[in-house]
Amino acid sequence: xxxxxxxxxxxxxxxxxxxxxxxxxxxxxxxxxxxxxxxxxxxxxxxxxxxxxxxxxxxxxxxxxxxxxxxxxxxxxxxxxxxxxxxxxxxxxxxxxxxxxxxxxxxxxxxxxxxxxxxxxxxxxxxxxxxxxxxxxxxxxxxxxxxxxxxxxxxxxxxxxxxxxxxxxxxxxxxxxxxxxxxxxxxxxxxxxxxxxxxxxxxxxxxxxxxxxxxxxxxxxxxxxxxxxxxxxxxxxxxxxxxxxxxxxxxxxxxxxxxxxxxxxxxxxxxxxxxxxxxxxxxxxxxxxxxxxxxxxxxxxxxxxxxxxxxxxxxxxxxxxxxxxxxxxxxxxxxxxxxxxxxxxxxxxxxxxxxxxxxxxxxxxxxxxxxxxxxxxxxxxxxxxxxxxxxxxxxxxxxxxxxxxxxxxxxxxxxxxxxxxxxxxxxxxxxxxxxxxxxxxxxxxxxxxxxxxxxxxxxxxxxxxxxxxxxx
Amino acid sequence: xxxxxxxxxxxxxxxxxxxxxxxxxxxxxxxxxxxxxxxxxxxxxxxxxxxxxxxxxxxxxxxxxxxxxxxxxxxxxxxxxxxxxxxxxxxxxxxxxxxxxxxxxxxxxxxxxxxxxxxxxxxxxxxxxxxxxxxxxxxxxxxxxxxxxxxxxxxxxxxxxxxxxxxxxxxxxxxxxxxxxxxxxxxxxxxxxxxxxxxxxxxxxxxxxxxxxxxxxxxxxxxxxxxxxxxxxxxxxxxxxxxxxxxxxxxxxxxxxxxxxxxxxxxxxxxxxxxxxxxxxxxxxxxxxxxxxxxxxxxxxxxxxxxxxxxxxxxxxxxxxxxxxxxxxxxxxxxxxxxxxxxxxxxxxxxxxxxxxxxxxxxxxxxxxxxxxxxxxxxxxxxxxxxxxxxxxxxxxxxxxxxxxxxxxxxxxxxxxxxxxxxxxxxxxxxxxxxxxxxxxxxxxxxxxxxxxxxxxxxxxxxxxxxxxxxx
Numbered sequence: 001x002x003x004x005x006x007x008x009x010x011x012x013x014x015x016x017x018x019x020x021x022x023x024x025x026x027x028x029x030x031x032x033x034x035x036x037x038x039x040x041x042x043x044x045x046x047x048x049x050x051x052x053x054x055x056x057x058x059x060x061x062x063x064x065x066x067x068x069x070x071x072x073x074x075x076x077x078x079x080x081x082x083x084x085x086x087x088x089x090x091x092x093x094x095x096x097x098x099x100x101x102x103x104x105x106x107x108x109x110x111x112x113x114x115x116x117x118x119x120x121x122x123x124x125x126x127x128x129x130x131x132x133x134x135x136x137x138x139x140x141x142x143x144x145x146x147x148x149x150x151x152x153x154x155x156x157x158x159x160x161x162x163x164x165x166x167x168x169x170x171x172x173x174x175x176x177x178x179x180x181x182x183x184x185x186x187x188x189x190x191x192x193x194x195x196x197x198x199x200x201x202x203x204x205x206x207x208x209x210x211x212x213x214x215x216x217x218x219x220x221x222x223x224x225x226x227x228x229x230x231x232x233x234x235x236x237x238x239x240x241x242x243x244x245x246x247x248x249x250x251x252x253x254x255x256x257x258x259x260x261x262x263x264x265x266x267x268x269x270x271x272x273x274x275x276x277x278x279x280x281x282x283x284x285x286x287x288x289x290x291x292x293x294x295x296x297x298x299x300x301x302x303x304x305x306x307x308x309x310x311x312x313x314x315x316x317x318x319x320x321x322x323x324x325x326x327x328x329x330x331x332x333x334x335x336x337x338x339x340x341x342x343x344x345x346x347x348x349x350x351x352x353x354x355x356x357x358x359x360x361x362x363x364x365x366x367x368x369x370x371x372x373x374x375x376x377x378x379x380x381x382x383x384x385x386x387x388x389x390x391x392x393x394x395x396x397x398x399x400x401x402x403x404x405x406x407x408x409x410x411x412x413x414x415x416x417x418x419x420x421x422x423x424x425x426x427x428x429x430x431x432x433x434x435x436x437x438x439x440x441x442x443x444x445x446x447x448x449x450x451x452x453x454x455x456x457x458x459x460x461x462x463x464x465x466x467x468x469x470x471x472x
Numbered sequence: 473x474x475x476x477x478x479x480x481x482x483x484x485x486x487x488x489x490x491x492x493x494x495x496x497x498x499x500x501x502x503x504x505x506x507x508x509x510x511x512x513x514x515x516x517x518x519x520x521x522x523x524x525x526x527x528x529x530x531x532x533x534x535x536x537x538x539x540x541x542x543x544x545x546x547x548x549x550x551x552x553x554x555x556x557x558x559x560x561x562x563x564x565x566x567x568x569x570x571x572x573x574x575x576x577x578x579x580x581x582x583x584x585x586x587x588x589x590x591x592x593x594x595x596x597x598x599x600x601x602x603x604x605x606x607x608x609x610x611x612x613x614x615x616x617x618x619x620x621x622x623x624x625x626x627x628x629x630x631x632x633x634x635x636x637x638x639x640x641x642x643x644x645x646x647x648x649x650x651x652x653x654x655x656x657x658x659x660x661x662x663x664x665x666x667x668x669x670x671x672x673x674x675x676x677x678x679x680x681x682x683x684x685x686x687x688x689x690x691x692x693x694x695x696x697x698x699x700x701x702x703x704x705x706x707x708x709x710x711x712x713x714x715x716x717x718x719x720x721x722x723x724x725x726x727x728x729x730x731x732x733x734x735x736x737x738x739x740x741x742x743x744x745x746x747x748x749x750x751x752x753x754x755x756x757x758x759x760x761x762x763x764x765x766x767x768x769x770x771x772x773x774x775x776x777x778x779x780x781x782x783x784x785x786x787x788x789x790x791x792x793x794x795x796x797x798x799x800x801x802x803x804x805x806x807x808x809x810x811x812x813x814x815x816x817x818x819x820x821x822x823x824x825x826x827x828x829x830x831x832x833x834x835x836x837x838x839x840x841x842x843x844x845x846x847x848x849x850x851x852x853x854x855x856x857x858x859x860x861x862x863x864x865x866x867x868x869x870x871x872x873x874x875x876x877x878x879x880x881x882x883x884x885x886x887x888x889x890x891x892x893x894x895x896x897x898x899x900x901x902x903x904x905x906x907x908x909x910x911x912x913x914x915x916x917x918x919x920x921x922x923x924x925x926x927x928x929x930x931x932x933x934x935x936x937x938x939x940x941x942x943x944x
Contacts, residue, residue, distance in 0.1 A: 105657065108580030109845050110752035110796060114761060115889040183655035185577065185690070185846075188871065191886045218657070221693065280582035289586060324582060373581050374657075399660065414663045417587040 003460070004045045004148035006141050008134060009033055010095075010156040012050025013041075014067050014077060016060050024056060026067065032379060033153060033178065036240055039453050040151075041069045047076035047145070049137050051087065051130070080137045082130050089126020090156070093119065097318050099155045102189055103179045104281040104374045106320075115191065123194055128159055131201075135163030142168055149463055152205070154178045159197060162204035174207040174463045178240070179376040180401070181215040184225035199223050203231050206466045209459050211377045211401040213237040234466065238458040239405055240377050241451050244386055250359050251387040259360035263308075268344070270305040270429060273365035273392075275358045275380050276372075277314035278351065280324045283371045283397070283415050284311065288331040288347060290371070290421030295339055295346060298426065303344045305429065307369075310361055312353045325351070359383075365392040367428040370400055373415050377401035381410075385443040391436040393428035394443065395421070405446060409439040475932070476517045476620035478613050480606060481505055482563075482628040484522025485513075486539050486549060488532050496528060498539065504851060505625060505650065508712055511925050512623075513541045519548035519617070521609050523559065523602070552609045554602050561598020562628070565591065569790050571627045574661055575651045576753040576846045578792075587663065595666055600631055603673075607635030614640055621935055624677070626650045631669060634676035646679040646935045650712070651848040652873070653687040656697035671695050675703050678938045681931050683849040683873040685709040706938065710930040711877055712849050716858055716920050722831050723859040731832035735780075740816070742777040742901055745837035745864075747830045747852050748844075749786035750823065752796045755843045755869070755887050756783065760803045760819060762843070762893030767811055767818060770898065775816045777901065779841075782833055784825045797823070831855075837864040839900040842872055845887050849873035853882075857915040863908040865900035866915065867893070877918060881911040 013034045017025045028034075040046055052061045061081035068074055082090070098119070101107050113119070134157060138150055142164075149172040152161055161173050187195045202208050203223055208231070210216040216237045223231045250256055272291065276282040291307045311328065315321040332349040339346045350357070362368075362384035370381045381394055381402040396403050396410035403412065411424045485506045489497045500506075512518055524533045533553035540546055554562070570591070573579050585591070606629060610622055614636075621644040624633055633645050659667045674680050675695055680703070682688040688709045695703045722728055744763065748754040763779045783800065787793040804821040811818045822829070834840075834856035842853045853866055853874040868875050868882035875884065883896045 105581055109577055109888070110755070111757065111799070113888055114758060115886070115891060116765070117891045120891055183657050185655050185658075185871075188886070189888050191889045191892060192870075217697075225689075283582070285583065286586060293588070327583070398664075399657075414587070414660070416581070416585055416661050417663045419587060419589045419592055420663060 002044055004145050005040060006047050006049060006138060006145070006148045006150045007037060007040060007153070008049045008138060008150060008157060008160065009037075009153035010051050010091075011053075012077060012079065013037075013048055013069075013075075015054050016056035017054060018056050024060070028070075035243075036452060036455070037153075038069065039243075040456055041075045042071060042073045043456075045075075045148075047078060047141055047148070049078045049080060049134065049141060052079040052081045057081075078137055078141060080133050082133055086126050086129045089122035090130040092317065093122035094127040095156045096315060097320060098190075099158075100179070100281075101320070102186060103155060103182055105180075105182055105186055106280050106373070107189065109189070113189065120191075128197075131157060131159035132163060134160045135167075138164050139167050142171060148172075149174065149460075151176070151459075159201040162201040165204040172463060173205040174209065174459065175202055175205045176209040176238075176459065177202075177215070177219075177376070178211070180374045180399075181210060181218040181222065182374075183218050184222040187222055187226065195226060199226050203227065203229060203234070206234060207236055207459070207462050208234055209236045209238050209462070211237070211239050212404040214404065215376070215401065236459065236462040238455050238462070239401065239450065240379070240455050241447060242379055242382050242386070243452050244448050247359070247383055247386045250356075251363060253356070255356040256359045256363075259354075259357045260363055263357075263360050263364050267364065268304060268306050270301075270366045271361075271364055272305060272307040272367040272369055272425060272429075273310070273361045273384070274307070274369045274371075275310045275361060275384070277312045278321065278325045278328060279314050280320060281373050281375060283373045284309065284328045285324075285331045286415065286418050287369055287371050287421065288328075288335050290418045290425060291347065292335045292338070293418060293422035294425045295335075297422065301429070302339065302346075303341065305366075306344065306346055306348055308348045308361055308365075309350065310354065310358050311349070311351050313351050359387065362387050363389050366390055367425060368392055368394045369421075369425070370394065370396050370402070371413055371415050371421055372397045372400045375400040375402075381406055382443075382447045385440055386447055388440060391433055391440050393431055393436055393439065395424045395428050405450065406443050409442045409446075474516055476617050477512060478519050478521060478610060478617070478620045478622045479509060479512060479625070480521045480610060480622060480629060480632065481509075481625035482523050482567075483525075484549060484551065485509075485520055485541075485547075487526050488528035489526060490528050496532070500542075507715075508924060508927070510541065511715070512928055513547045514543060514545045517547075517620075519550060519613055519620070521550045521552060521606065521613060524551040524553045529553075550609055550613060552605050554605055558598050558601045561594035562602040564789065565594035566599040567628050568787060569792060570662075571630075572651070572753075573792070574658060575627060575654055577652075577654055577658055578752050578845070579661065581661070585661065592663075600669075603629060603631035604635060606632045607639070610636050611639050614643060620644075621646065621932075623648070623931075631673040634673045637676040644935060645677040646681065646931065647674055647677045648681040648710075648931065649674075649687070649691075649848070650683070652846045652871075653682060653690040653694065654846075655690050656694035659694055659698060667698060671698050675699065675701060675706070678706060679708055679931070679934045680706055681708045681710050681934070683709070683711050684876040686876065687848070687873065708931065708934040710927050710934070711873065711922065712851070712927050713919060713922055713924045714851055714854050714858070715924050719831070719834075719855055719858045722828075723835060725828070727828040728831045728835075731826075731829045732835055735829075735832050735836050739836065740776060740778050742773075742838045743833075743836055744777060744779040744839040744841055744897060744901075745782070745833045745856070746779070746841045746843075747782045747833060747856070749784045750793065750797045750800060751786050752792060753845050753847060755845045756781065756800045757796075757803045758887065758890050759841055759843050759893065760800075760807050762890045762897060763819065764807045764810070765890060765894035766897045767807075769894065773901070774811065774818075775813065777838075778816065778818055778820055780820045780833055780837075781822065782826065782830050783821070783823050785823050831859065834859050835861050838862055839897060840864055840866045841893075841897070842866065842868050842874070843885055843887050843893055844869045844872045847872040847874075853878055854915075854919045857912055858919055860912060863905055863912050865903055865908055865911065867896045867900050877922065878915050881914045881918075
């Protein structure tokens with residue numbers, strides 16, 4: 001059934017610039033969220049509301065914009081202009097360090113965070129103000145298409161649903177949270193007014209979706225502890241996925257094949273691969289330490305195995321991220337200084353945004369290490385097995401959302417247990433080829449039958465179940 | 473009803489030495505736990521099982537020991553000798569840094585802990601071995617008095633109850649957890665085998681007690697998430713308390729009066745007092761920062777108020793504790809360097825174990841700051857109001873167990889919100905005298921009617937309710 005949808009996310013599917021001759025140019029947005037929502041545009045009538053980022057975005061913010069997806073599907077765009085100071089507070093003070101760190105349990109509580117007057121202002125005049133702008137834009141769009149369902153995304157927009165609900169008691173509102181949901185005591189890091197506003201904002205939706213039942217249960221628990229409400233009936237667990245066809249194509253693309261030739265030319269017998277942003281939640285430092293412990297225990301594997309770490313530098317304007325990147329480099333250096341020999345560097349660390357190289361590494365891994373501290377889903381664990389050509393084994397953190405689906409075919413690790421991770425790397429490297437192939441094939445089969453379309457179908461069906469009685 | 477009780481705790485009520493002439497000497501143990509359990513010895517037939525610490529304790533470990541409490545009540549003591557290496561692993565690797573840090577949510581998860589082979593060995597050959605020794609001692613004591621109820625204490629002994637239960641299916645077992653119970657995702661820091669063993673160990677009791685309903689609910693939730701069991705019926709919330717008569721006496725003792733004279737001689741008009749161990753859970757650094765923010769906002773109060781921080785140095789052999797003490801000293805120095813004037817030091821920092829001085833400060837505070845990150849109970853919040861003579865106001869963390877009882881008469885703070893704490897200090901200093909007096913009186917009234925005897929009565933009654941059917 002084709003339906004009218006208003007998709008709301010901070011980053012949009014397109015941003016605008018200007019050619020030297022003055023004509024407006026449109027650039028497609030990257031990022032997982034935009035990719036994930038592509039099929040919505042194909043099958044439904046979508047208007048996408050997002051923040052204006054560039055100067056030309058701000059010019060376009062007053063206009064009704066019509067765009068065309070890669071496959072030719074038309075969709076509408078409405079850009080929301082924010083005061084630049086408000087946006088900076090929203091994005092660089094509240095959403096990215098504070099909420100991200102809370103939702104991934106990353107704070108060192110004896111010392112940080114220290115919530116001061118600057119933070120309180122950033123919350124009120126930044127996060128709350130930007131959410132108010134989004135709510136006003138949704139309200140205006142609902143005036144145009146009153147029977148559209150609204151589909152909010154992620155941790156940037158926790159306040160908007162309630163603000164829309166106050167104006168539109170009958171609207172169909174759904175929110176998907178792409179990050180882990182922590183348990184209520186961790187939410188208590190935030191002052192009562194703020195943590196309650198976040199939970200009340202989300203609870204104003206008809207449906208709140210999470211990748212896994214674990215994050216969903218945590219949300220139910222935290223609403224009950226903090227607000228005393230039972231929101232069970234409003235929640236749904238729907239694991240996001242990928243478009244397998246896209247990866248089949250990518251794997252055969254010229255640019256990936258070129259990268260793959262370089263990789264194969266230099267490769268040793270065995271390759272342990274990790275692909276991540278340089279985010280403290282990704283647990284890269286402990287991964288290097290675990291590989292060191294593995295090399296310690298297996299001198300016979302020196303020169304026979306190396307770790308390829310493809311790391312996309314992330315949010316370097318936030319001090320905690322800059323510090324984490326430094327710690328990554330220090331730890332890799334320490335391990336290499338200890339073990340490296342002429343012609344063998346144990347850890348091949350590459351800090352760059354090079355997606356084709358990542359896909360080449362997906363094809364060539366013997367072991368894929370995903371040891372995240374906490375991770376909403378982790379799509380690398382789904383993408384890489386799809387195209388792998390070496391019966392590679394996935395070593396997977398029990399705290400990654402992907403573990404709920406793929407854990408039974410992966411080697412499970414506790415992300416804090418470096419000894420356990422060293423043993424898991426050994427177990428993966430020594431696994432017999434039949435078992436490796438069977439596990440990899442099972443993961444592929446699962447991802448192919450649980451693809452991105454299934455994710456959107458599950459969410460829209462949940463919205464129908466809840467919203468239908470209200471609309472009747 | 474007088475009953476037979478076997479009290480089990482790591483530190484016991486007495487430890488032994490030898491005079492130069494070779495006679496054995498007994499020294500009473502200090503510490504909150506021993507004080508708290510004093511009344512048990514008065515009203516019941518108690519045998520106390522504890523670790524042998526001193527050389528003479530190890531000599532005495534084979535013997536049946538009879539001791540006499542301060543009030544003349546007799547009780548038995550059984551000391552358990554451990555291998556010194558096992559005890560070091562148990563105490564200085566597992567119990568005090570690891571379990572304490574997990575239960576107070578103190579780890580900086582991107583970097584620590586890193587569970588290595590040394591930790592796994594410390595768990596198995598230290599914590600598990602010491603718990604096995606305790607279980608064997610309890611079993612031996614139950615052979616002597618089969619109808620005694622066993623009363624375990626705290627985070628040192630999580631494995632012992634199950635080990636006893638395996639040998640004695642019909643024994644009456646109770647455990648009291650004196651620290652906060654974190655939520656299941658924080659327990660997941662520990663590898664599955666370890667976290668499950670902790671929960672299974674506790675669940676082998678007939679009754680598990682916590683200071684507050686919040687910690688009790690967390691325990692129920694974490695057993696359900698980690699083991700899939702419902703232990704609701706086995707749990708009880710019973711807030712520990714103090715003996716008000718003891719503080720009435722102390723307040724009038726010579727040594728306290730002497731300290732009080734010194735304090736009054738030097739005092740400014742207003743005094744903000746904190747009394748803590750130098751433990752990262754106590755949130756001392758943020759308390760100084762909050763006081764700085766208060767002074768910033770209230771130049772008219774310079775020279776009119778100071779903060780007296782009486783801090784007992786704690787566990788300095790653990791690096792995180794040594795670092796925290798350094799951070800405390802640095803922060804106090806920074807604030808003093810910024811504001812101090814001839815004759816006025818904003819923060820009077822005293823690192824010493826001086827209980828009489830603490831009681832003198834209890835009598836003299838205008839504001840008592842208890843801003844703990846997480847705290848099982850926090851007895852300072854109960855002790856100090858009992859003897860205060862200045863209608864002092866309690867500023868109390870919402871994450872301290874004491875907040876469940878005293879919150880409505882305190883000024884509540886979020887421990888991470890330094891701006892909120894600065895405002896709370898201001899609110900407390902400016903509060904009118906009638907309101908101050910009414911709040912203080914209400915806290916006193918509550919503590920006097922909810923004293924230590926009530927705590928033990930509640931726990932023993934809970935044990936009777938559950939254990940009675942089994943014994944019939």
